[in-house]
Amino acid sequence: MSAVEIRDLTVWFGDGDERTDAVKSATMVVEEGESFGLVGESGSGKSTVLRAITGLVPTWEGTIRVMGQPLGRRRDRTFYKTVQMVFQDPYASLHPRMTVDAVLSEVLGLHGFRDVDARIDKLLRDVGLGPGFRFRYPHQLSGGQRQRVAIARALAPEPRILLLDEPTSALDVSVQAEILNLLTDLRAEHKLTYIMVSHDLGVVGHMCGRVAVMQHGEIVEELGVTDMREMRTRHPYTKHLLESALRSVR
Amino acid sequence: MSMTEPSTLRAWLLAEEPTSRRQARAASLYQGWLTLRGNWLSMIGLAILAFLVLCAIFAPLLATDNPFAQDLANRLKPPGWEGHIFGTDSLGRDIYSRLLYGARISLYIVLLVAMVAPLVGLIIGTIAGYVGGWTDTILMRITDIFLAFPRLVLALAFVAALGAGIENAVLAISLTAWPPYARIARAETLTIRSSDYIAAIRLQGAGPVRIVTRHIWPLCISSLIVRVTLDMAGIILTAAGLGFLGLGAQPPSPEWGAMISEGRKYILDYWWVATIPGLAIFAISLAFNLLGDGLRDVLDPKGGE
Numbered sequence: 001m002s003a004v005e006i007r008d009l010t011v012w013f014g015d016g017d018e019r020t021d022a023v024k025s026a027t028m029v030v031e032e033g034e035s036f037g038l039v040g041e042s043g044s045g046k047s048t049v050l051r052a053i054t055g056l057v058p059t060w061e062g063t064i065r066v067m068g069q070p071l072g073r074r075r076d077r078t079f080y081k082t083v084q085m086v087f088q089d090p091y092a093s094l095h096p097r098m099t100v101d102a103v104l105s106e107v108l109g110l111h112g113f114r115d116v117d118a119r120i121d122k123l124l125r126d127v128g129l130g131p132g133f134r135f136r137y138p139h140q141l142s143g144g145q146r147q148r149v150a151i152a153r154a155l156a157p158e159p160r161i162l163l164l165d166e167p168t169s170a171l172d173v174s175v176q177a178e179i180l181n182l183l184t185d186l187r188a189e190h191k192l193t194y195i196m197v198s199h200d201l202g203v204v205g206h207m208c209g210r211v212a213v214m215q216h217g218e219i220v221e222e223l224g225v226t227d228m229r230e231m232r233t234r235h236p237y238t239k240h241l242l243e244s245a246l247r248s249v250r
Numbered sequence: 251m252s253m254t255e256p257s258t259l260r261a262w263l264l265a266e267e268p269t270s271r272r273q274a275r276a277a278s279l280y281q282g283w284l285t286l287r288g289n290w291l292s293m294i295g296l297a298i299l300a301f302l303v304l305c306a307i308f309a310p311l312l313a314t315d316n317p318f319a320q321d322l323a324n325r326l327k328p329p330g331w332e333g334h335i336f337g338t339d340s341l342g343r344d345i346y347s348r349l350l351y352g353a354r355i356s357l358y359i360v361l362l363v364a365m366v367a368p369l370v371g372l373i374i375g376t377i378a379g380y381v382g383g384w385t386d387t388i389l390m391r392i393t394d395i396f397l398a399f400p401r402l403v404l405a406l407a408f409v410a411a412l413g414a415g416i417e418n419a420v421l422a423i424s425l426t427a428w429p430p431y432a433r434i435a436r437a438e439t440l441t442i443r444s445s446d447y448i449a450a451i452r453l454q455g456a457g458p459v460r461i462v463t464r465h466i467w468p469l470c471i472s473s474l475i476v477r478v479t480l481d482m483a484g485i486i487l488t489a490a491g492l493g494f495l496g497l498g499a500q501p502p503s504p505e506w507g508a509m510i511s512e513g514r515k516y517i518l519d520y521w522w523v524a525t526i527p528g529l530a531i532f533a534i535s536l537a538f539n540l541l542g543d544g545l546r547d548v549l550d551p552k553g554g555e
Contacts, residue, residue: 056453087446092447093450106456106464107451110454135268135270
C-alpha cells in the first residue's frame with residue numbers, strides 16, 4: 001500500500017480573474033517507508049503540495065490518498081495521527097509564550113494520551129534534548145534546538161508519515177547536518193515515511209531515495225537518487241538544476 | 251532569618267534549566283519584573299498608583315473629617331486653614347478627605363472599565379480576525395459605527411438613556427471604549443493566524459475555540475494591557491467629564507470630576523477648590539501612562555530575547 005498517492009492535484013490561490021494555479025495536475029506516489037524528495041526553485045509549488053495534503057490550503061482538486069484513504073475537504077483526528085509536518089522556520093513555528101513542556105503536553109492531550117510526563121521525557125530524549133530543556137521558552141533556545149522541539153511535536157502523535165518543509169534551510173550549516181542526521185535516525189527507528197521539500201539538492205541527495213523535480217507548479221521529472229547523482233536526466237530543467245547546483249559547490 | 255534565603259530564591263528564579271511548570275512561570279514573571287524595575291519612570295508610575303490604592307483602602311483612617319459633613323461657617327477656606335490641608339469647598343467640606351474617598355470612586359471606575367471594555371474588544375476582535383469572511387465584515391462594521399461617534403457624546407447618549415449615576419457611567423464608558431481594542435485584537439489576530447505555530451497546532455487537530463482562546467489570546471492580551479494602561483487616563487478623564495457634566499457621580503459623592511465641576515463657579519477667587527482634584531486626576535493619569543510605557547517593554551512578545 002502506498003503511503004501517499006496524489007493524482008491530478010491542482011492547487012490554486014484566489015478566485016476568478018485573480019486565480020493563480022500554484023500546482024498544476026501533479027501526480028506522485030510515495031511508498032510506505034520511503035523517503036521522497038520534492039525539489040525546485042522557490043515558487044515552484046513544492047511547499048504548496050505539502051500544505052494541500054495537510055489541509056492548510058483548502059482550495060485544491062484531484063485525488064489525495066493517505067494510507068489508501070481518500071481525503072476530503074476536512075481532516076479528522078486519525079489523519080493528524082497519521083500525518084505530521086515539520087515547518088521551515090523554527091523561529092516561527094513555536095508559540096513564543098509557551099514552554100517546550102506546554103507545547104508537548106497540549107499536543108499529547110489533544111491526541112488523548114494519558115502518560116504525558118513519561119512521553120514528554122521520551123520525546124525530548126528521542127530528539128536529542130535533555131530534560132533540562134523541558135521548561136524553557138522558545139527564546140531561550142537556539143535555532144537547532146527549536147527545530148528539535150518542532151520535530152518532537154510532530155512525533156508526539158506517533159505519526160506514520162512526516163512531511164518536511166525545508167526543515168534545515170533556516171539553520172547554520174553545522175546545525176543542518178545534525179538535524180539531517182537526527183531525521184535519518186528517527187526514520188530508521190520509527191519506520192517513518194518522509195516527504196521532504198527542499199531547494200538544496202545536496203540535502204535531498206543525502207536524505208531521499210527518489211526525487212520529483214517541480215517547475216512552475218508542474219512535476220517535470222521523477223528520478224532515483226543514483227540517476228540524479230550520475231546526471232542521467234531526461235528533462236532539460238532537471239539538468240539545468242543539477243548543473244547549477246554543481247557549479248555552486250565548486 | 252538567614253541572609254542566604256533571598257539569594258537562593260533569586261537563583262531559583264533565574265535558573266537556566268527550570269525543573270517544574272511553576273518555576274518556569276515564576277521565572278518568566280520575575281524576568282518581566284526585572285525589566286520593569288529597570289525603567290525608573292515606570293517605577294514612579296507604579297509608586298504613584300500604589301500610593302493611590304493605599305489611600306483608597308485606608309481612606310477612613312487617613313481622612314481628617316467626614317467627607318460629607320458640611321460646615322457652612324467655614325466655606326471656601328484656603329489650604330492649611332485650621333487643619334484643612336487642602337482647604338474647604340463651597341459647602342465647607344474638607345477637600346483632603348473628599349479627595350481620599352474620591353480615590354475609591356476613581357479606582358472603582360477604572361477597574362470596572364478595564365475589565366469590561368478590553369474583554370469585549372478582545373472577544374469581538376479575535377473572532378472577527380480568526381473566522382474572517384462575513385463574520386469579520388459584520389463585526390467590524392459594528393465596530394466602525396461605534397468608532398464613528400465622538401466618545402463623550404456617545405457616553406452622554408447612553409447615560410441619558412440609562413439614567414445618571416456611577417454604574418451607568420461605567421457602562422457607558424465601557425460601551426464607547428471597546429472598539430479600539432477590537433481593532434487591535436483583530437489586527438494582531440490577522441498576523442498571528444497565518445503563522446506557522448498556529449498551522450502546527452491546527453495540524454494536531456485543535457479546534458478554532460482552543461486556537462483562539464489558548465494560542466491567540468495570550469499574544470493579544472499583552473498589547474491590550476499596554477493599551478489599557480495608556481487609555482486609563484482617557485477613561486478617568488471621560489468619567490471626570492461625565493461627572494463634570496452632572497451625568498456621572500451625583501452630588502454629595504466626592505468623585506473628582508464632580509468636585510471640579512463644583513469648584514468651577516469659584517475658580518477665579520478660590521482656585522484650590524477645582525485645582526486640587528484636578529491635580530489628583532493629573533497624577534493618576536500620568537501614573538497610568540508611565541506604567542503603560544514600561545509594560546510595553548516587558549510584555550512585547552517580540553522582544554522576548
